[in-house]
Amino acid sequence: MLLGSLHRLNCRRTLLLLIPCLVLPFMSQAATAKEPVKLIFDTDLGDDIDDAMALATIHALQSRGECELLAVTIVKDNELSGPAADAINTFYGRPDIPVGVVKKGVRPQESRFTGSLTNTKNGDKQRYPHTLLSGNDAPEATEVLRKTLVAQPDHSVVIAQVGYMTNLARLLNSPPDKISPLNGRDLVAKKVKLLSIMAGNFGPAKNKPEFNVVQDLASSKKLLTDWPTPVVISGYEIGLNIRYPWQSVEKDFGYVKHHPVHESYLAWDKKPHERPTWDLTSVLYAVRPDHGYFGLSDPGTSTVDDRKLTQFEFDPEGLHRYLTVTPEQIIRVREALVQLTSQPPDVLPEQ
Known part of the structure; x- marks a missing residue:
């Protein structure tokens, strides 16, 4: 009886030792099978706080190996919007x-x-370091x-346009x-x-004109x-019904003395207050389209009519x-x- 029990115990130990050897290769293959999403972020950073939050979300997803932020393009024609994006990217180590x-x-x-991100100093140093000082540059x-x-x-790039x-x-x-010898439409295709x-x-x-659409109506129709x-x-x-919790704003960004999302909020x-997550939802779908976070309508065509709807x-x-x-x-x-x-950067910046 005792020998039989010892034999079974040794078998169990051997199996437990073998499990990591059997499982880890499959886990490694699963982790590397999906390439990070190659992402461009086109944003009106400065019009609302959700743009800054969406950029923070992108950096968290990149830290998790789920995306690679290739570029940020700014559609708001204010000289501090570009520097604000640069300050956030720098805060997250990129x-x-x-x-x-x-x-x-x-x-x-x-x-x-955006001014609080780009112009605030701690002593004689930028609170949020950035090398792009003006969008004019x-x-x-x-x-x-x-x-x-x-x-x-x-056919590899995903664009999140917010x-x-x-x-x-x-x-x-x-x-x-x-x-490129290609025109823009052919390059996109x-x-x-x-x-x-x-x-x-x-x-x-749906009978109310939407902000992003009406600001540049001709471009909306074109796109x-x-x-x-x-x-x-x-x-x-979508974003209106998914609001970012105020409790998180108060408590989840305290791992550094100064956080660009917290201070911008x-x-x-x-x-x-709990801001709608309009821009964050587009980013989340862009990087995680297969997580079941959202449903999708049947296919069709979206247009803008003469009422701007x-x-x-x-x-x-x-x-x-x-x-x-x-x-x-x-x-x-x-x-x-x-x-x-609220995910911290890979390396916390000195402050």
Whole structure:
């Protein structure tokens, strides 16, 4: 009896020792089987705080090996928007990510928070270090977009677009040049896999013009009509129904003395409030489309009518879909966004 028990115990120990050898190769294969999403982030950083939060989410996803942020292009024509993006990228340890800015854009208005990111100092040092001091010194967004796309494999790039559509419409209109012999539309068709945008209304507020669409109406119509790859749209109603919890703003960013998301959020509005996660939902879908966070409409085509309203016509051959969300998915998305947005950088910056 005793010998039999010892034999069984030794067998169990041997099996336990073998399990890591058997499992780890499969785990390693699973972890490396999926390449990081090659991501471009086109944003009106400065108009609302969710752009800064979405950029933080991207950095968390990159730290997890799920995406590679290739470039940030700014569609807000304010000289501090580009530097604010550079400051956030630098905070997360990625100061070399290219930043391009719109020239002669539609919204030069000052932001409530970009100045606090770019102009605040601790003594004689920048609180949030950045080398891009003015958008006037940054390359034009179309140039950055073309250079970034040319350098990537065919059909590999995902673009998360969370502002008005000036930069991407200009990309479509761009002619062949020294960067590429392809015009913009052909370059997009060759290099882009998916466009994930925050735009329009497909819920109860569908009879209300949506901010991103109406700021540059001509560009919105151009993009929705001519973009040659699949497009997934996160409508106004998605982010509105998934709000970032104030408790997280208060408690989850305290691992450093000064955090750009926390301070930007408070600069936006110091009163306790839960901002809609409009831009964050487009980023989350862009990088994790297969996690079941959202439903998808049937395919169709989205257009902008003469009332500035976003319409959707179902068509099996259409390239457009829009996100849907259930109460259960709202809970999952909210939790995921809290974890990602508040995730610390790989290396905490000195402060």
